[in-house]
Amino acid sequence: MLAKFLDTIRARITRPLQYYQDICVRCGACIDACHFYVASGSPAHIPAYRMMLVKKLLQQPNHGWKGRGILGWYRETGMADERMVTELRQALWECTGCRRCSVFCPFDLDTALMVNVGRYALLQEGMGMEMAAEIGNAEVSKGEIIDALREFYVDQVRELEGRIREEWGVSDLRIPVDEPARVLYVPVVGEHAIIPLAKIFYAAQESWSLSLFTATNHSFFVGDIEKAKQAAHWIVEEARRLGVQVIAYAECGHATRTLLNFWDHWFGDEISGIQRVSVVQLVAAYLKEGRIRVREGAFDGPMTYHDPCNLGRNAGIYEEPRLLIRAVATDFRELTPNRELNWCCGGGGGMIAEPGMLEVRMKAGQPKVEQIQRTGARWVVTTCENCKTQLADLSERYGLGVEVRGVVDLIADALV
Amino acid sequence: MATLAFLFAYITPYMAVVVFFGGLAYRVFRWWRKPPAPAHLSLFPRPQSRLGRLLDALVDMFTLKGLLRVNPLLWAGGFIMHLGLLFVLVGHIRAFTDFYFLWKLLNWGKEQQHAFSAVAGTIAGTLFTIPLFYLLARRWSGAVKWLSVPEDFFVLFLLIGIALTGFHMRLLRTVEIEELHRFFAGLASFRWQPVPKSAGPAFIWHFALVQLLMVYFPFGKLSHTIGSVLSKMVARS
């Protein structure tokens, strides 16, 4: 049982994973970190338990086996029985990869890395988020058929451009696609990720181009790093073709993390000389340099900011969103805790793409709901597409009555 | 019984030392053989410079300040236990040699040396032992029981056993330090000397349990002693 799973994991144990498996003292400091465990109370959601499950299975002598013996008892090696498989699926799929547990762990042990590798291994057994994997595949193959899609895409963008010109009453606003420029802006799916930036870039008189691709990378969610690289590589090629100096990713957590932290490893020299930023950093720089101006106090009412795990503790972008919010809000209230100790919204890790996970993520969002309620905020602002969807769903489910916004659309609305 | 005592006194200590150092080398080799981290797995905020990150990891490792922030009770238990352990280890230098330099500096005679050692040793031992019982009790409490495996109990009982046999010698006997010196010098030079009589029957058990600890040490979770800083550097890469 689980032979493919175990072979895949064995082949993918890297140095950090080996440290983690060996040194975890099972002290339980990570228990209270995980919103899944806090909401469900089931052991499979305890961060260290997730690692232990995999470790137990790895220690089985030759996969199928009989008789545990004294060493087996002592090491708590486990049999891959039904119950264990159920727990394993729970442990590996019901994790948002938020790494809050790593902040709690006295060894900074990265459970999410184990989960990421474990997910890929589970997929080899046909157990898991097939939908997210499929979207990941589509993101990879998009690059191969991009020439066929280009014309259709450009038409759509032109239509959008027309609408913004009309709404704003500016006839020279453009949405350049596939043109040489200084900044390559990589959106997420949907015009809500394009409209605010079209306005801001126009106001800042930036030389920019809209990417033909999207920042999201579902292969990363399911731990398929080879495919994650391929999907991202289309953007590298595009950036080089257009000769851009800056790649700016839309408000999207996991993609921004890969852009900032993984691309050096993935692409090395290929991306040398190209600056990589979150669009939030770019817009904050415009504001600081006076390239754009905003109406102070444009949002009059209590507003709070949710640090997306992947922008906050996983990429270190804490100040820029706050700078932007303070520029337009009258009553900014921090969540407690915030920054690297902020609670995950419960919607990350590709779960949004998986309709069957709705109930799981609604439950895992409970700590977030309480946090938001305590602020009394009317607007919840964040900088991640997944978080936005999840927070809006939570607001509806728990009757929070908050409006969820992205930082850049606040700025776009407040431009003068 | 006598045979067993003989083995623990003169034969197994050599094995324990070999297994301890060999095991640690094997452990590090096993880590080193694996492919390196697939990407920067940093947690933020983190210091900018490489040196800053190393210092941050070391400070966190020795103070456990990250744990203090999220779980003060566990921090207290863990930190005091490790601190006591450190003091106890330092104190054991006296079993092999002595703090000649320190005594000279303080200009202390035999009486004062012994009095100081008795007080300091008892405090260190207490700091080490009391938290061990707390850590043991935790193992049955709340969600920690889901995480507890036999190894965890084994380690805690082993350390408690070492501590109690140690206390037996400290509180119920007056150990002649010269006798200890002679015994260990004998082991080191393969010219065996008698087991210290003044330490009483607990000595051989204490000594045997420490050897068991040394043999176990590299192969279980106690490898967190060396793995700790490595793992912390991964999170600051």
Ligand code: HEM
């Ligand atoms: C530089 C060296 C070391 C560091 C940084 C370190 C750090 C830690 C940390 C962070 C924990 C978990 C939290 C806690 O219980 O406080 C822990 C647990 C533990 N450490 Fe260490 N440790 C070190 C050396 C040692 C040594 C040498 C021993 C024993 C010989 C030891 C024995 C233990 C035990 C038994 C636990 C588990 C307590 C439990 O069962 O909950 N440690 N250590």
Ligand code: SF4
């Ligand atoms: S906090 Fe870290 S060392 Fe402690 S149980 Fe959790 S993962 Fe293991």
Ligand code: SF4
């Ligand atoms: S990464 Fe987040 S969701 Fe996953 S185990 Fe850790 S705290 Fe829980």
